[in-house]
Amino acid sequence: MRKANSRALLAAVVLAAGAVGGGVLGTGSSAGVGGVRVEAAPQLAPMADGCDLAASLPPRQDVGAKIRKIRERGVLVVGVDQSAYHWGFRNPQTGRIEGFDIDLAHAIAKSVLGDPSKVLLKTISTAHRIDAVKNGEVDVITRAMTITCDRKKDVAFSTPYFRTSQRVVAPKSAHVKSVDEALKGKRVCAALNSSSDAELKANPRGAAQVRLVDNQLDCLVLMQLGEIDSTLSDSSLAAAQVAQDPQVELAGEPFQPAYMGVAMNQADTDLIAWVNQVLVDWRSGGGWRASYDTWLKDSMGASPDPYLP
């Protein structure tokens, strides 16, 4: 793993190292999420609100109830996006859903079912992600989902697979220099129940009006039609917007560093541990890098280093 520069990141490294190296943990399927974390990484310094963003179950591939269920069904149900360019988007030419997150979904299916094509991609709205996991509508969510303490109360996350932050998208013609300038007195757009929505609620920075939509891409439509002035989104999705419209730009500085994780039901401990092992293999086997090069290199830069958790 690469050099980490945040406490939470360090925690993840420690956790992963401890789990892989020592094998001191209980079986993934029987131990609770929180219990494992505390037991495995006593040196973790909890964040201010008592939650560790990078913590998850140790990687392990034991067949538990959930894995058995998925294998009986023969297909992995994955919650995805169809509007996140390069992440999870419907290719308008072929009608197929593709992207970095979709590659990850296929990697999980290959590991669980032996066949990467055994996935049922279910598009879900940003706002519905938590409920979809809790209700069991989907097995996993790979949908550029930011790990937050609030969400961890409702769902379980894998270890991080991508580093992200909050970014503002604004028209180039606005010549915005900073985040505050981009939001103050402006009509700001964000996806409903996204981390950007939460950020705007916590600190609106003087936004004149906040418009919440089903999907961050709807914000770009509204911006092009002049109905909003700026959009707040995850840096990954903000970059995806800029990649689709050369007349908008990432304005101001990135803030609120965070991680993306695979969301799962808290009860599916065997699946959580399994996915964490998939993530370890995906990175060490070059899959992560290959997907980055395929989808993200052009819009996010040749070096993936800033994004590796």
Next chain:
Amino acid sequence: MATPAVIEAQGGTAAAVRPGGGALGRVRRAAATPPGRLRTASAVLALLALLFGVSAVWQSATRSAAAGQVVTRSGPLNQDAAEIYRSLADADATAAAGFLLAGDETPEVRKRYQDDLATASRLLSQAAARSGSSASAQQWLTELNGQLPRYAGLVETARAISRQGLPLGGAYLRYASDLMQNTMLPNAQKLVDAESAQLDADYRTAGAVPWLALLSGLLALAALARYQRVLFRRTNRVFNPGLVAASVAMLLAFGWLGVGTLAVNGYLHDSRYRGVDRLDDLDRVRIAALQAHTAETLNLVSRGATDKYTQRWDELTKKLADSPRIPGSESRLSMAADEGTKKPLADADRWYGQWLDLHKNAATQDAAGDYDAAVQLTLKPGNADTADSAYRAADEQWARAAQVEQASFRGAAGGLDDLLVVQAAAAGVLAAVAATAAVRGIGRRLAEYR
């Protein structure tokens, strides 16, 4: 009916009680003399005949105008409004289908979308140009006229962006579809409501019973009868020819008005049953089916993002499956079928059943995780065995049945305005004849006093 008696009695009593002075007194005294009584009677009879004539002409003319409106304006406008709604809703479903088919979109799908827009735009300008649309209808027409180019622009933007391989195109299509579903279609529905209210009003006016004319006619007839009886007794003469002629003319006019009213209202009722009630039923079914078809397509576009569309499908097909007694149920159509519409409605019913079956198959595939199979079963181009083509076939037959109904509507309602014009003219002429004959007849009696 008491009037004639009063005329006769009035002279005596009024003069006796108040022999007083002034112009009014002079008139009263003059009226109290036998020639005066005759003059008064003559004036009253002529006035009653003329009152009948004027009210019959006025009421028949009003009804004639309304009956003409039913055929030339509110009837067609009512159908045009329903057609505008259908083209708009179909355009949205077709745009969504084109998006779903992606690179497989056929020229036919593209053409259907363009035809829908062309139809909507033609009918909108036609309806706006027809004078005399109600104010509320004009308002919805104006709004739709402004929104249609905006919608078309958004859909073309979506297409252009999708061609570059960007998901932003899909977001534009969602935006366009929201504009259609949440703003334009509700406006089109209000237009339909306004036009059908106008049609109802025209039917009411055209079918209004001419009470004033009938009443004044009865009054005139009674006055004639009563006065002739009085004269008959006083003079020992058998009949006054002028008054007899006046009575005959009045009877004729009254009979014409009565029978004519009954006949016209019968035709109106018939045309209403076909042109309004049965076409209404057809329109309801067609629009509900179209909305269900749109929901079916949009559900595939949303790809599980919301169950809004499956819910809408369930609601609409439940409504269509209602018992024949409920307007808007599909089975009601076959119940009301006659010679002309039997065949298309039976065909439509068969296609409709097939559509539901195919939809169920596609939904089963979708639920089992085979999204591609669901899309193929729903609208694979060039495949006759899809839900889409079954729906199209059903709607084509419904449209055919609607044409038959419209033709018989025109048959039943057409020419009624002319009938009413003739009726107005006849009532007017006969009333004038009656008034003249009454004045002349009494004039001859009057001459005997000179």
